[in-house]
Amino acid sequence: MEDPAPRHGGSVFAGLVGASQVLGLVSVVLTGVWMGHFRGGFAWDGSAQEFNLHPLCMVLGLVFLQGDAILVYRVFRNEARKSVKLLHGTIHLLALIISIVGIVAVFDFHRKAQIPDVYSLHSWCGIATLVLFCLQWVMGLLFFLFPVASAWLRATYLPVHVFCGLMLLVMAIGTSLLGITENLLFRIMPTYSQFAPEGVLANTLGILLVLFGVLLCHLITREEYRSPPNPEEESLSVHFKTLTEGGSPASP
Ligand code: HEM
Numbered sequence: 001m002e003d004p005a006p007r008h009g010g011s012v013f014a015g016l017v018g019a020s021q022v023l024g025l026v027s028v029v030l031t032g033v034w035m036g037h038f039r040g041g042f043a044w045d046g047s048a049q050e051f052n053l054h055p056l057c058m059v060l061g062l063v064f065l066q067g068d069a070i071l072v073y074r075v076f077r078n079e080a081r082k083s084v085k086l087l088h089g090t091i092h093l094l095a096l097i098i099s100i101v102g103i104v105a106v107f108d109f110h111r112k113a114q115i116p117d118v119y120s121l122h123s124w125c126g127i128a129t130l131v132l133f134c135l136q137w138v139m140g141l142l143f144f145l146f147p148v149a150s151a152w153l154r155a156t157y158l159p160v161h162v163f164c165g166l167m168l169l170v171m172a173i174g175t176s177l178l179g180i181t182e183n184l185l186f187r188i189m190p191t192y193s194q195f196a197p198e199g200v201l202a203n204t205l206g207i208l209l210v211l212f213g214v215l216l217c218h219l220i221t222r223e224e225y226r227s228p229p230n231p232e233e234e235s236l237s238v239h240f241k242t243l244t245e246g247g248s249p250a251s252p
Contacts, residue, residue: 016219017075023212024064030205031059038198039187046112050105055179057102058126062133062172063209065095067216070165074219077227089145092137103130122178129171136164166220173213180206 035042035052042056043049069091076084103126110117118127143149143157180202184192192199219225 013074013219013225016215017071020067020071020212020215020219023208023215024067027205027208027212028056028060028064030201030208031056034198034201034205038201044105046108048109050112051109054102054106054109055176055183057098057105058172058179059176059205059209061095061098061102062129063169063176063212065091065098066133066169066172067212069095070169070220071216073227074225077225081227085144089137089141092140096134096137099130099133120178120182122175122182125171125175125178129168129175132164132171133168136161136168166217169216170213173209176209177206 035056039048039052041049042052044053069088072084072087072091076087107117109115118124139157140161143154143161147154149157184199184202188196188198
């Protein structure tokens, strides 16, 4: 089937994807500069430098890579569906591993510094995001990569999976904003209101994360950027229609 996107703004699509990558990469770099330059760098020894790995891993894993894992369905919409699914699952796995390193870093830092765990709104939202992210990954694996479910179940679950994917990206960005604010209040409370350079940098990071999320939501939800229907999905939806409406697969 012919792809409608190149006729109706293919260059706009390419521009928006490029902009999303710039926003995502600059966010990761800014997080690195914040923790590396202003907060003393990185280490794995239970110190504040180990904590510094937390924001970096979370922004890289749960925001940037999670966003890109979703985006592959739009960028490679004309490639073989199986390869795109594999890429989607692999980037998500990478995001999951990096996020787990980031979470272990903050728990380890809290344990060594004898700081209580999971008391803040940020940590509650963070735990919810991570648990749902793991669940979404396992469900995706079972339903789509190694399909163990029936065609009817897969057709029913697909829109739920798509909705939850976008919701998780929004949750990850929201959680990051809470974490950024909390960290600034812990570290530079007396100078934050005087536009301290560290505060301005961290605020800028927050704005870039929001813009990344807005752009991703736009690219994912616009009808003209969707993949052309593939035979597997067509047969799923026909099968679903047959089951729910009692029609014959051939009926319109
Ligand atoms: C999706 C992204 C993120 C998730 C899922 C997440 C998750 C978490 C979790 C579960 C904790 C609790 C650890 C414990 O209780 O021992 C935590 C702590 C913390 N995080 Fe994040 N985080 C994210 C991003 C960030 C970012 C970008 C920052 C920015 C600096 C940040 C700053 C903090 C701080 C300061 C703490 C320690 C205080 C507290 O427990 O609330 N987080 N995070």
